[in-house]
Amino acid sequence: MRISAEWLKTLLPVTDAPAALADRLTMAGLEVDAVEPAAPPFSGVIVAEIENCEPHPGADSLKLCRVNAGGESLQIVCGAPNARPGLRVPLAVVGAELPGDLRIRKAKLRGVESYGMLCSARELGLSEDGSGLMELAADAPVGEDLRHYLGLDDQIIEVDLTPNRGDCLGMLGLAREVSALTGVDFPGLPLQPISPRHDDQLPIRLEAAADCPRYVGRIIRGVDVSAPTPVWMQERLRRAGIRSLGPVVDVTNYVMLELGQPMHAFDLARLQGGIVVRKARAGEALELLNGETVELTPETLVIADESVPVAMAGIMGGETSSVTDGTSDILLESAFFSPMAIAGRARSYGLHTESSHRFERGVDPVIQAQAAERATALILEIAGGEPGPLIDVVDSVALPPARTVNLRASRISRLLGTDIPRETVTGVLQRLGLTVKGGPEEWQVSVPAYRFDISIEADLIEELARVYGYDRIPVRHPATPVTVSPQPEAHVSLARIRQHLVSDGFHEAVNYAFVDERVQELVDPDWKPVALANPLSADLAVMRTSLWPGLLRTTARNQSRQQERLRLFETGLRFRGELDALTQDGAVAGVIAGAALPEQWGASRRVVDFFDLKGVVESLAELRGDATAFDYVADQHPALHPGQSARIDLDGEVVGWLGALHPSVERALDLNGPVFLFELKLAALQVGQVPAYRGLSRYPSIRRDLALVVDESVSEARVRDCILRAGGETLKKIVLFDVYRGKGVRENARSLGIGLILQDFSRTLTDIDCDDIVERVVASLGSELGVELRG
Structure with a gap:
């Protein structure tokens, strides 16, 4: 949400500088991203x-303009197509300095002198529109400084609102919030009803009242x-990031x-019959205002006339009923849509609009009529017209019920660890728009409909804490004794595993637990993933059954950014099974690719x-105290x-896998191979052995080396176990110490050079002992x- 400090001051007589106001908002939980x-x-x-x-006498594309600059008449050469007599525009006089370090000087263009420059909005840095001169209002005072006229010496406070604070997605809600933080009374907006000038109405039917x-x-x-839209309105829209249409x-x-309150306007002549609010029917499609045609699903709420959908409710209007240059009669819409009816719908169509952003978080369910009156007044002021009566169709049973929450002074003290003065409690809650009765030890607080985030006593106490000021709440140590849970000595902590991998040259990756279903199918097809009902995006649609999809996607992203040598690991949960019997087990996984060693002079380049x-x-197995604990079976x-x-x-028990990524998977994910990866159950690494003392023999060890001819099908691990x-x-x-294949060793076999270290605790071994x-x-x-034995 982008807040114009000057606009806010017209609603609330706040004296704080924008930077100080930004600090207040951040400390109250409304994080400010920037002040610009x-x-x-x-x-x-x-x-x-x-x-x-x-x-222009010397150029067909140029015009020679005589311009009134407020007390003097200047000759200006201009190439804008909309330059015409009577138009009021910005003029950069000789000596003016424009964005981009551009200084205006007297110039001669095609042999004609020009004493300044008529400016477009883009040349002033006010928008991207450079198609023509920036047109000002017909009553704009000639000669006045443009910054003063447009109020450009303003600051924009960009607030990153959390999803539970939809009430602050409008200047009214923000003014109410600033009033509570600063103690400045908010007089509210004077919204006067508009008297109808005719009796025309349109039938409205709610088929999806819930x-x-x-x-x-x-x-x-x-x-x-x-x-024309007044310049003051265009400027407020521009500063909020919305262009004039x-x-x-x-x-x-x-x-x-x-x-x-999001609103919409329909061209009345393009509607057939009345308005019906319903769910979409099978096979229905809608051409949206952005030119895209979407196939509607039965879960989508639509605004329809008596024949076809004309808007996607709470998201975007349709092109067939939109206001055009030929429109003269309109139908204003101001509705309340349940957050659950809108949540996720825009994303399912690849959309995100200002309207859906607000409805998903919750809009005040009682302000629709006031919004319609306000919009009517502005339209009559700007574009004229004759309004009809307000049509207000309500299903009161389906509206969010009124809420009353009891608040106890003792509970405030217990949760916050301090006593807030009783009059402060009442004042804070009232400035937030809540109705307070009772006191001084207990209050009955009526919660306004626009505060969807307040439903229990703890919510009210949270409001008190953030408005009162977290910095004013003293730090207190807990009065209850703290007990330390015993930590088994054999337990290997996750922190130790992560630190070990970092010490081994790995970087930790943190990926979403949601992955692309296509990648999931490539990497772990044996498990059917659980699909998300409301995915963040199409490529984050299912829960991961392995850590590999996220790691491989991170690998591809790094390789595409010229990172050739990669050693990445991740720890986290895997989700396997059906939703009603879902198992979540921790795992650690890693991936390596590129050179085995960093580029250097002491060793030649070798791929992992x-x-x-x-x-x-x-x-990693050594962390358990036994490097040979794992068996590696070719599979x-x-x-x-x-x-x-x-x-x-x-x-x-199978606890993991390791190996080279399949070439077909490498190609499908656009990876530069070869890529090697492993995955282990976390529990298999966390149960170790307690170190125990073992004495050293005083007698010397003896080594006997054997050259063994072993079939290729027999693993070294089996040979070791047998020995x-x-x-x-x-x-x-x-x-x-040696593996050899070649001359002197039969086909499909290899020679293993194995050293046996022999030692006894009680005596020196003899040759006969060793031979036996x-x-x-x-x-x-x-x-x-x-x-x-190899001969």
Whole structure:
């Protein structure tokens, strides 16, 4: 929401500077993103009137204008197509300074002298419109400084409102809020009813009263849509980020900004019969004002005439019933739509409008008639016309019920830890627009309909705290004793896992738990994801069953930004199963791509491979106190390369996967391969072993090396397990120091060079002892795995 400080001062006599006001709003929970000037700096620009316009003698595209600059007549050469006698426009006189460090000097254009420049809105930095001169009102005072005339020495306060504060999406609500924060009384807006000049009405029928319990309409005949919108209104719209589109549309937008009530105007001649508020029917379509035609779903609330939809309720009007240059009779619409009827509907069609933004958060359900009266008064003032009676159709049962909340002084003290004076409590609540009865120990507070966020006592206390000032609430230590929960010594914390990966050169990624269904299907097709009823966007439509979709999307985004060497990890929840039996389990996942080492002179460039990733997983296993706890079993996963993937088992249970991303998935996600990734259940890493003391032998160790010929189908892990079982307690360590394939080794086999470290606690081992152990190991390998000693 963009707030004009000058507009706010016309509603509330506040004396705070914009910066100070921004601080107040931020401290009260209405975060201010920026405070910026309403117009860029420029000087020497005045209001001028074109008295005469003649063709330039040396250029067909230029005009020679005689301009009244307030006391003197100047000759100006101008190329704007709308330059004409009687038009009042901005004139930058000689010596003027315009945005972009442009200084105006006397010039000679095609042999004719020009003493200044007539300006467009773009040249003054007021809009992007550079198609012609900026046209000012016919009564604009000639010779007056343009900044003073338009009030451009204004500040815009941009507020990032939270979804629960829809009441502040209008200047009326903001003025009420500032009144509560500053203590300045807010007199309110004087809204006077308009007397009808004819009896014409249109039948209005609410077929979906639960979604639209109130619809207010009014017919206005004889409207001059060619009338210019006053400059003051155009300026207020511009500062709010809305461009001028003609008097009728400008008025509806202005009332929306002023009162927070979105409005719409229909061309009465293009409506067939009355107005029907209903749900869309199967097969219906609507051409919107933005030129897009949408297929309506049965869940969409529409405004229709007796034959077809003419607007998407609370979102956008239709092109077929819009106000055009030929419109003379209009139907004003001012309605209340339930937030639940509008929430998510705009996004489902790829839309987001000022109207839907407000209705989704909640609009005051009792202000529709006042908004219609205000809009009528402005239209009559600007474009003329004859208004009919107000048509107010209400289903009072479906309107939000009135709320009364009891507030206790003891509860205020208990929650805030301080006593707020009773008169302060009453004053704060009343300035917020709440009706307060009772006291001094208990109040009955009637909540106005526009405050959807207040329903319980704690909500009122929150309002008191933020308006009273969080900085005025003293810091107090809790009176209750604090107990420290015991932490199992064997537990490996998530913080330690994350820090370990960061120390290993990884960067942590934080992605949404919602992912693109297409990517989810590519990466983890074995699990059907839970679809979101109200997704943020089409590519965030389902809950993730794996952390890989988010990590791969982050990888693609980084690679597209020239980040070639990537090491990313993420921790979070996976959501698996049906909605009524959904399981949420924590996981840690990582991805590596690009060079194995940063570019350097000491080592040649090498691309990461499967064993780089396996080493990362083994280092995580070391956090448990046992680097060999995981078993890596060659297996296939839909997202992984068939020849470079492994299942990770722990005590016979599958706890994760690692491997190279499947080439088809790489291509589908536009990744620069190869990409390697892993995923582990978090619980498998968090249950470790408590370190225990083990004495060192005083006797020397002996090493025996074996060259074993092993079939390719037999993993090194199986060989290691067999050796450990056969070696007994004397075998202290196994070292794999060589892997060889080639001459001297049969086909489909490899030679493993394995060192056995032997040591006893009670004596020095003899050669006979070592030979016995080696023979036992070799025999077990041969009988269990078909392993032979290499000759």
